[in-house]
Every structure is written in structure tokens, then in C-alpha cells.
Amino acid sequence: MGVLNSAEAAAIDRGGSDLGSHSGRDDILVGVKSARVWGTLGWHDIRQRYRRSVIGPFWFTLSTAIMVVVLGALYSTLLHQEIKDYLPYLAVGLVLWQYLATVANEGCNAFIGSAFMIKQIRIPLTIHACRIVWRNFVIMLHSFPVVVVLLIAFGHWPTWEFLLVPLGLFLLLLHGVWISVTLGILCARFRDIPPIVTNLIQVVFFFTPVMWSPEILKERAWVAEYNPLYHLMEIVRAPITGRPIHWESWVWSVAMLVAGLAFSQFLMRRTRNRVPYWL
Known part of the structure; x- marks a missing residue:
């Protein structure tokens, strides 16, 4: 049987007494608004993971x-890409992919891993999901210095699109x-x-333009265009690397x-009170 550590207890106290007065209908809204709680929990996870490092x-x-350096040196040759353009493209792609893949993998255990807290304290389930998202978002930001160094090294200077x-x-x-x-609910x-x-994530990686660009597929570029993960990555990667902005993304x-959000809200309304019994 687990116990709440001091950081978790302090984070919940920060949320106030209103955390318990919610239902499946407003769980996501209340959970997202409880930034002080999931923000504190996420930072605590990061500190614990790298403790004494x-x-x-x-x-x-x-x-x-x-x-980035190893894969960039290899695949820029295999794909016949200019390394000054390819390395920043690859760096942003890998950073964003690692974030999306980790959120999906850890999201599967969002509620399973917090079973003790869910059974003992009534707070929005969404807080546990936001905790995972925030933790990995902060870790992702720690990798962006690599992108900045590459952009400066190869003379890629920000344009107005960078504001996006x-x-x-x-x-x-x-x-x-x-x-x-x-x-979290389904798992x-x-x-x-x-x-x-x-x-599935391992398979989808090869069909997603992380290490390759859609342009090299020519008439088969639809493989990327109908890949939702490509568009999620492109809204960040294109403005950073100076590639043309595709508004369809x-x-x-x-x-x-x-x-x-509509689907997750539907699931939460239907299953909010059942989740503790599934854990």
C-alpha cells in the first residue's frame, strides 16, 4: 500500500477545498484550471527523477x-540532404516526437500509476494526466537548446513566422x-x-516525417499529409526552421x-465514477 509523500500532499493543499467538488461533467475543466497542483506535482517528478544528478x-x-549528430550525419547522406538544413529539421522533429510518444506511453498509466491517490482523495482525474503532460513538456523544453545551437551554427535566423x-x-x-x-481511461x-x-508508436514513427521530409516522397507525399502527427509537429517545426507555413497543418x-477534447470529455462524463473501481 502506498502513501502520499509530502510534495504530493502539499500540492493538493495548494488546490484548496474546491478540488473535491466536481463531477465527470467538469472534471477536465477543473483539472486543467488546477495548474498549481499539477504544476507542482510535475516539477516534483522531475526533481525526483534527476535527484543527485x-x-x-x-x-x-x-x-x-x-x-541528432549521429543520425544527422548518417541520414543526410542516405537521403541526399544538405546537412545545414537537415540537422535543424531533424533536431526539432526528434524533440517533438519524443514528447508526443512519451506523453502517449505514460498517458496509458496516468490513472493506473496514481491508483492510491485516486482511491484515497477525490480530486479531478485530469490532474493526474496534466501532471504527466507538464512533466514531459518541461523535459522537452530542456532539449531546445540543441535546436538553438544548430540554428545559430548554420545561420538560420528567425523570421516573422517564429512568432507562431x-x-x-x-x-x-x-x-x-x-x-x-x-x-488513461481506456487503459x-x-x-x-x-x-x-x-x-503502435514504434510503427507510426517510420510513417511520420521525423527523419525525412514529405518532399522526398514526391507523388506519395500523401503519406505525410494524412498523418495527423505530421501536422502536430509541423506547426512548431516549420516556424522554427524557416520552412514554408502550411496553414492546413x-x-x-x-x-x-x-x-x-470532445471525445475525452465524453469518456470522462461516462466513466469518471467507475475509474477508481477499475484500478
Whole structure:
């Protein structure tokens, strides 16, 4: 049997007594608004993960830099790409993919991993999902110095499109919420889903323009155009790397966000009171 640690108890206290007065209908809204709670819990997770480490989460930065250099040197040759354009493209793609893949994988255990807290304290389930999303979002930001160094090294200077980056990152943050809530509920009910998601992510990686660009497919570029993950990545990657802005990617991203939040809200309303019994 687990117990609440001091950081978790303090975070819940910060949320006030209103956290318990919610239903499945407003769980997502109340949970998202409880930023002081899931923000504190997310930071606590990061500190615990890198406790007694000299450089802490910057190990993630270092591993990203090594991966970008090694894969960039190899695939720029295989794909006949200019390394000055390919390395920044690859770096942003890997950083964003790692965030999306980790949110999906850890989102499967959003409620399973917090079973003790869910059974003992009535707070919005969405807080547990936001905790995962915020933790991985902060870790993702630790890898962006790699991107900045590459952009400066190869002479890529920001254009006006760079102003779209904060909006793109905000949309990715919101996408992470509905993904974690949806997978958290489904995986709490059906325990075979987590390994399915893990294997599916590995397959989807090869069909998503992370290490390759749609232009090299020519007439088969539809493989990327109908890939929703490509559009989620492109709303951040294109403004950073100076690639042409494809406004259809923004339309896709907003439409998927609305549909995803609506579906997660539907699931939450139907299953909010059942989830503790599934854990």
C-alpha cells in the first residue's frame, strides 16, 4: 500500500477545498484550471527523477544532441540532404516526437500509476494526466537548446513566422491533455491497450516525417499529409526552421484538438465514477 509523500500532499493543499467538488461533467475543466497542483506535482517528478544528478534533466539535452549528430550525419547522406538544413529539421522533429510518444506511453498509466491517490482523495482525474503532460513538456523544453545551437551554427535566423512557435507549443500542450485523459481511461479499463500503444508508436514513427521530409516522397507525399502527427509537429517545426507555413497543418491541429477534447470529455462524463473501481 502506498502513501502520499509530502510534495504530493502539499500540492493538493495548494488546490484548496474546491478540488473535491466536481463531477465527470467538469472534471477536465477543473483539472486543467488546477495548474498549481499539477504544476507542482510535475516539477516534483522531475526533481525526483534527476535527484543527485549533476546536470539533472540536461542529460536529456545531451542524449538528444548525440542522437541528432549521429543520425544527422548518417541520414543526410542516405537521403541526399544538405546537412545545414537537415540537422535543424531533424533536431526539432526528434524533440517533438519524443514528447508526443512519451506523453502517449505514460498517458496509458496516468490513472493506473496514481491508483492510491485516486482511491484515497477525490480530486479531478485530469490532474493526474496534466501532471504527466507538464512533466514531459518541461523535459522537452530542456532539449531546445540543441535546436538553438544548430540554428545559430548554420545561420538560420528567425523570421516573422517564429512568432507562431509559442502558439504551436501551447497547442501541443493541450493535445497532450486529451491524449493522456483518453488513454488513461481506456487503459484503466482494458489493460491490454498499453503494450498495443507502445508497439503502435514504434510503427507510426517510420510513417511520420521525423527523419525525412514529405518532399522526398514526391507523388506519395500523401503519406505525410494524412498523418495527423505530421501536422502536430509541423506547426512548431516549420516556424522554427524557416520552412514554408502550411496553414492546413494548423487547421488539422485545431480540428483534432476540438475532436480530441470532445471525445475525452465524453469518456470522462461516462466513466469518471467507475475509474477508481477499475484500478
